[in-house]
Amino acid sequence: MADALLSLKDVRAGYGAAVVLDGISFDVPVRGSLAVLGRNGVGKSTLLLTIMGFTAIARGAVLWRGEDITRLPPNRRAQEGIGWVAQEREIFPSLTVEENLTVASRPGDWNLKKVYDLFPRLHERRGNKGNHLSGGEQQMLATARALMTNPDLLLLDEPLEGLAPIIVEELSAAIGRLAAEQGMTLILVEQHAEIALSLTDEAVVIERGTIAHRARSKDLLADQATLDRLIGLKVEA
Amino acid sequence: MIGPFLGVLFDGIAYGMLLFLLSVGLSVTLGMMNFVNLAHCAFAMVGGYTTVTLMHVFGWPFVWTLPMAFLTAAAVSVIFERTLYRPLYRASELDQVLLTIGIAFVSVAVAAWFFGTVQQPIQMPPYLRGSVSAFGISFGVYRLFLIAVALAIALLLIVTLEFTRFGATVRASVDNQRMARGLGIDVDRTFAITFALGSGLAGLGGALAIEIVGLDPSFAFTYLVYVLIVVAVGGLGSIGGSLIAATLIGISDVAGKYYVPETGAFLIYLVMIVVLMWRPAGLFARR
């Protein structure tokens, strides 16, 4: 996999003494997209935090364009081109919407005009402080904010969580366009398995910190039995 | 009756502006980094002695020494930030308190070694001396100058923090360090610059203070209490809060010493305790 944008090699990571991820390996090619599925608490968010450099890596390596970035601090990883949309959105409350977008922007394709085209609502709210937004608007802002850093890889942590159905549609359409039209490389962590699978090429399912299943998203979407067993409520006998 | 009252008010405001310059840096760094820096006034002292040295040894005019007071204090503070402060950002308050008290102790002794324990008088240039009269009261020219400088700096600070990208970076880093790092912001660098800026302002304050309150090695502790009170009352990280609190405390200190000298500093301490118990985060806390 010489053309992998991001590779994880047998990664064990966690917080302090707690081990959350163990033996995680996968590659994401340029313009590829990976869905990370699994029930909550299995370590999906921790996986993204590990890619960003916020956890303690006890073993294994993270490679970016073939180079070892395991010890690189988070802000350097972001500057190298990894964009992160955190689960809790984490909008800066004392910054306006527009300041949230420009505070960490880096030159490139994505600029204010382009993200406002993608999320017209944000344009309407550009003068608002970050803490006066609805959940959906916060999610759009978090996504747009990451895009403004012009990343080569976008990490999305449960972007559809807790949103009204109509917003879920709007956002998942936007994410779909990002992947299909802009060729953005994506890692999408989701509990809404069926939406996530319909938006990505490949998928991994995590169970208690390890990869329990890998498949092409299309195949997994068709395989209801496996989905039920790994993510739904069916239980091993 | 009204004459002395306005005079006291004017002196109080001027004194308050001095306290503002001395304390605003501590307010910002304490609010941002949660670092209890009791050596803040030691950096102010660096500024004061820079001005004294430049004037007495090199014959610089007073006004020209002010930028150097800012720069020297900022530079010295960066050295301390890099070596001693940074390892303790996550340490307990007690460790931070003790380390910075230690630094303040050392600064007192070092100042005494180089400059002796005597006051360091400086000669003001003619255009900053004397006073102007209006409405039947005389305003000291130097105090007017002090008020102008402090207000200009307050304005500059507010503009920088509220309307520049650097200011947005600072606010983002305070709001949410992890997210800021995750977006590629170098939070450590941002903090270091802010810290230097705050200490530089203290240095400037130290230089401007010589004419009003004098300068000797005990400065590092004498004004620490006032600075802490301003910060505690004004609220951490709030520039406007520091300005208002400093003005209030400047006026009440000058007025208290003029009208009820028998209470001394008692009133100021009482005000601080009451305010803290009423609003533990200060009157104008950001959060």
Place this chain on the structure above:
Amino acid sequence: MAMTASTPSTDPHAWLRRQTRWHPVEIAFWLATLLPFFLFPNYLVLASQIAITALFALSLDLILGYAGIVSLGHAAFFGLGAYASGILSKHGWGEPLTGLLFGAAVAGIVGYATSFIIARFRHLTLIMLTLGFGLLLFELANKAHWLTGGADGLQGVKIWPIFGRIQFDLWGYTAYSYALIVLFVLFLVCRRLIHSPFGLALRGIRENSVRMPAIGAPSAAHIRKIYTISAAIAGVAGALLTQTTETVALEVLSFARSADTAVMLVLGGAGMLYGGLIGSIIFMIARDQFSGIAPQYWYFWIGILLIVVVMFLPNGILGGLSTLLARWRKP
């Protein structure tokens, strides 16, 4: 979670008893406090000052080292005890033991009253409040000239002989014996307190104050209690100073005294009972030696010492020693 067979070392009672047992080094330490009588009879006045300071540091250790309350104004209680016993004597009652009790009572009552505020706040606010109370009291004593003598100090303190027999002498024999006995008795009280269920609760507050309510602990009540006890002991220390020097200077309430004592405690090692004692012995002897040479540079070395302790010896001299000892035992 491999389970090993139960060994004698897991017997809970034996282990707990071992924690409370007197160590030979402790006994040696207390025997050594008698040495000044034989080896340095000219320094007994200094020795009594050290004993008093050590008692004050011990009281600070109770709240700072054990309950985790960072106070920059503990001298308030030292000063209260000093003035209370001094004023009592000036007004005609110079009996020393009741004087000590009076000092303890006044400091303890004020400590109890302020403890309700102390228990409500944390972090910087708490530090500022303790500092504020200390400064407030200092100003109060400074301005209340009619009661305290203000900056001139309280004059006219006359202390009667202990038990009506033992006179205070110029060489400090009585002073040191008296201070040492009081220190030892109160040390025994503190030592017992630390090894009691209440002491365990204090360590719990220091280790994780947020967790305490979740095991049903009334943390605020615990904090009020230890703060009051600590204030009373500080009051005894202050009263001792008054009685052995027959004067009260405004300095007993100063910020410098609060800060110096915190320095001594941290230098020796906070939360270890002996830290404050060791720290005050070193600090006071060093100050006595150094101040003869260059008084204004004394604080340079204290500052350097503080920086070194914070950066390299997080648990003070005692903590450093015990780490060294542990390494030496198992190489």
Place this chain on the structure above:
Amino acid sequence: MTLALSTQGVDKSFGSLVVARDIAISLPQGERYALIGPNGAGKTTLINLMTGMLRPDGGRIFLGDEDITALPPAERVRLGLVRTFQINTLFPQLTALESVTLAVCERIGQAGVWWRGLPSERAAVDEAYEILKSLRLAAVCNRPTRELAYGQQRLLEIALALATRPKVLLLDEPAAGVPKDESTELFNAIAGLSKDIAILFIENDMNVVFRFASRIIVMVGGRILVEGTPAEISSDPRVREVYLGKAHHG
């Protein structure tokens, strides 16, 4: 059926964000209930509301017959409503035995005693030791907490809770951060607890949930979606939708 813990119409929001809406839960004595739901469903918030770490905007909470809605956390603990934490919040420098003895002393009202040595509290120490033994921590009881393995620290969390003699035990992801084999062991220990204690636990591993819970409550977006037996829950289409999304079956 006597209720150990019940809530009526509990509401809570942070600004515009509703984290609990009209929560009604009845936990009978001795039962084991699981609380499941997606991230952000409000499970931990609900535990915080029940234990008094958060104050509800509306509704009432009962322990047995007693209205505890207004009581502070420590008071509720003394009445028998006890929780553990998702992340270890222990006393790092205290030994396991000291920690549990402290909790026992707080319960029996001896923690304010300062004139008697800890070894004199024989009964409290014995009780603490028995609790540790029952959770198989006896061998490490004299080690400082920070030196214990992570799984042992999770057990110590539970030991601390048990020392308060709870009537109701709320376990917030008791096996979080524990490797899979150790988590089964941990839940076996939980399953072996006295039947006098009613237990409500948050857990994401469905194998564990279905094995150890007698009933399951599913929370979504601050509301209770459904409550039922494991069999009912696993066949409920609404629950399936919550866990799998509804792109295809909506």
